[in-house]
Structures are given as structure tokens and as C-alpha cells.
Amino acid sequence: MQRYFVERDAIKEPFIYITGDDCHHISLVMRMKPNDKVYISDQTRSFIASITDIKKELVTLEIIEELQEEKELPFNVSIAQGLVRREKMEEVIDYITELGATSYIPVVMSRSIVKVNLEQMEKKSTRYAKIAKEAAEQSHRLKIMDVKNVMTWKNFLNHAKDYDLCLYAYEASPKDDSLKQILRTKKYTNILVVVGPEGGISDKEVEDLKKNNFLPISLGPRILRTQVAPLYVMSALSYEWEAKE
Amino acid sequence: MQRYFVERDAIKEPFIYITGDDCHHISLVMRMKPNDKVYISDQTRSFIASITDIKKELVTLEIIEELQEEKELPFNVSIAQGLVRREKMEEVIDYITELGATSYIPVVMSRSIVKVNLEQMEKKSTRYAKIAKEAAEQSHRLKIMDVKNVMTWKNFLNHAKDYDLCLYAYEASPKDDSLKQILRTKKYTNILVVVGPEGGISDKEVEDLKKNNFLPISLGPRILRTQVAPLYVMSALSYEWEAKE
Known part of the structure; x- marks a missing residue:
């Protein structure tokens, strides 16, 4: 139908x-x-x-x-990603909508290889919203994922204060707590996960994230590219919360 | 390096x-x-x-x-997929290699919208192997995923006898056991997961799968497209097996 x-x-x-x-x-x-x-x-x-x-x-x-349908994840999950090429960004918007994300935030990060053209990006916002709407319809979601306008790093850190759990995917973090351990300590309802651009998260940005109470998580022992990491996060959260025990 | x-x-x-x-x-x-x-x-x-x-x-x-690196999933996971368009297939090969899959099997299924050209597919096998090799290098895997030649449905059902757990992703199966429940009943070491083509798995194919001891699994309450389902499976398995408790 x-x-x-x-x-x-x-x-x-x-x-x-x-x-x-x-x-x-x-x-x-x-x-x-x-x-x-x-x-x-x-x-x-x-x-x-x-x-x-x-x-x-x-x-x-x-x-x-x-x-009476249960089509939505029980908690809000926002994915923030260092600015990537338009085709990659569109694919991520498409796929994470399907996987149940609440919002997507493109963020200007220092190792992004894409030149930032804020004006052009805002022009594209109708297109991104359309992709999210169609993916929501296709996947039978009740809600459409919200694609936010691109944020500067500073604005993003400020925006992050609205969440009760802030995480960042970081390949050098296998010794830290795992996503599983963090999710099981307490019930968070508004979760933000940052994924770096192609070049990864810079040392300075890691410092900023730590200062703002972000926790590092590992997405397994293999290195995931920036367009695959958000799919891992969303799938793992669905598996944790939605698969029957 | x-x-x-x-x-x-x-x-x-x-x-x-x-x-x-x-x-x-x-x-x-x-x-x-x-x-x-x-x-x-x-x-x-x-x-x-x-x-x-x-x-x-x-x-x-x-x-x-x-x-001494632990870069591989602790068990073998093969993804079989109803034949999809070449670009989609290449993307799935690329992404599931990165997510740790052992092998990928393209299968001729009745609702596939792609015309099967076995000869042309075999010619492409070098290209598929190259994608898997590069994705393995990029993700720092120790092993390269094996891309099998396309199988007919009958050959595939026969091939499935080599696995100790055979599953199929089926949207109509939320009432069955979840992937989580199945994985936790016993230690399987050689797992096969079938994902339908764009048009899904036909009723006749579901019958065949059941007869051959395949179990249905749900990948959450949203409908995932054929190129997203394998990524969900691989991410969930990594989360189940590789994220610290």
C-alpha cells in the first residue's frame, strides 16, 4: 500500500x-x-x-x-558527520533514515576533504529532506528523519548540550568502554553520535569532544569508512533495543 | 602504513x-x-x-x-543475496568486506529484477575480487572476503548444507525468534544469511528455505532495502560478538 x-x-x-x-x-x-x-x-x-x-x-x-505500530526506535538517535561529498552524504541520509535515525547533522570538521559552501548546502536542504521523506515512506517509518543545516564546529559543540549521551566513533578506542557497556549502564533517551569525515577526527577535535563530555566508542576492530560507520551505529542500536532477548 | x-x-x-x-x-x-x-x-x-x-x-x-591482531569476526559469516544491479552488488561487496564477512554469494532468485547473464557475471569476477581485496586492505582485515560465482537457486540450497546455521531475513517474521535469541542458544561457527533481491523472497523460495532448515529472522520493525539488510546483519553480528560486555 x-x-x-x-x-x-x-x-x-x-x-x-x-x-x-x-x-x-x-x-x-x-x-x-x-x-x-x-x-x-x-x-x-x-x-x-x-x-x-x-x-x-x-x-x-x-x-x-x-x-498501532511500533516502527520507531525507542530512543532518539542523531548522527553527526564531518562534511563528506554530496553523493556520500545523500547515501548516508537515505540509509540511516531507513535504519531509524532521528536526525542527521553535517558538521564542518578540519579533516574534511570537501570544500564548504554553506550557501549551496542550504539550497540543497530541500533535496536532502526529500531523500529522508522517501526513505521514511519506503521503510514504513512513522517519522521522517530531520536533516539539519550544516553546523560549524563551535555551533555543533553548543548544540550537543541538548543530548543526554554524546558519543564519538574513534578507531583508537578499543580499550575504552564499548557502546554496549555504555548503553547498558543507564537509560539514555536522546543520543548523539559523531562520525569523522574521510580524514577522521583531528586531535584538536578529540580534545574538544572530551571537554564537552563526549565518550569514545569503538565500532569493532576493523577500520570503517565514514559512510559505513553511521550504518554500523544504527544497526547496532536497533539490535540492542529492538531484537527480542 | x-x-x-x-x-x-x-x-x-x-x-x-x-x-x-x-x-x-x-x-x-x-x-x-x-x-x-x-x-x-x-x-x-x-x-x-x-x-x-x-x-x-x-x-x-x-x-x-x-x-598479533584480532581483526576478524570470531565466526564465519556468508551473505547470500538475490541478484541485484551491478552497482548495488559492488557496494554490498565493498561494505560487507569492511564489516567482516567471510564470503558473498550472488544467487538467482525469482523476484530479481536483474536479467541473469552468467557468462558476463563470471567475467566480472576479477573485478569483484579486486573490490573485496581493496576493502580488506582499507579496513585492515587479515583476510579477504571470498566473492563466489553466481549460483542457481538449486545449487545454492545444496551449497547451504556446508553451514551449521542458515538464516533468511524476512520482513514478515517479527514473531519468530530474533537473531539475538538464535545466536545465544548455541555457538555456531559457520553462518549463512540470505537476503532477497529488490522484490523480496517469493513464497515458493520461503518454502524451499524452510524445507532446508533455514530460520527466518527479523532485522527490526522497519523495512530495509536489499542493499541495507546485509549491512545490518554484519553490524549486528559484530556488536553481538565483538563489543565488550
């Missing part, structure tokens, strides 16, 4: 009103007809709804059933 | 002899000189060695130190 995300005010029970791109998608791309059923989420609730009317700019649906 | 894989007979202690592509890479690409140090693995042992002589067709090294 086709899945669509709507704003909360699009739902006026028992009806749902769809406009814009999704209206176009329902009528012209999918060529749906009245009585066809779709899945609707407003990111807090989800429904099965049946189409009652299709107009050029407005599709009207009637709610058939509210769904 | 640059890393090279050699055949076992290239090592005649205390010397190591490198020919072919890697000889070319050392002398012409990296422009190394005598006394430069490299990392050498023959897939069972690994060494730090110092270059003593560089000739056009032969680089001679002397072993400085044998390394």
Missing part, C-alpha cells in the same frame, strides 16, 4: 486532505481512484484511509482505521 | 617477495624506497616488514615483526 506523510492539520477526523506534490502523485503518477486505500502518517499517528474524492489540487480521504 | 596481501609462498622468513601489481604499486605508485615499512598479510599471519630492495619486477622485504 502506498504511504504518504501529511502535516498534522491535514487530518480533520474522519477526513484527511492532501494537496501539493502528494496530491499530484496520487492522481497523476499512481492514477488512483476513489475507494483505493493508502497509508497516512502525520509523524505521530498513522492510519489506513480510503480515497473519497480526487480533484486536481485536492485529494480527500476517509479514515478507515488508526494503526 | 600501506597494506598488502601476499600468497603464502611469497613469505620465506625472514624475507617476503612481492611481484606483479603490488610490486608496481610499491615502486611506481607509492614511490617507496628501501627502509620504508609496510604491512603484509598472507590471510593467516600478518607482519610489519621493511623494504630492502626494489627491482622492476620484484620487491624484497625483511620481516621486522609478526603482528
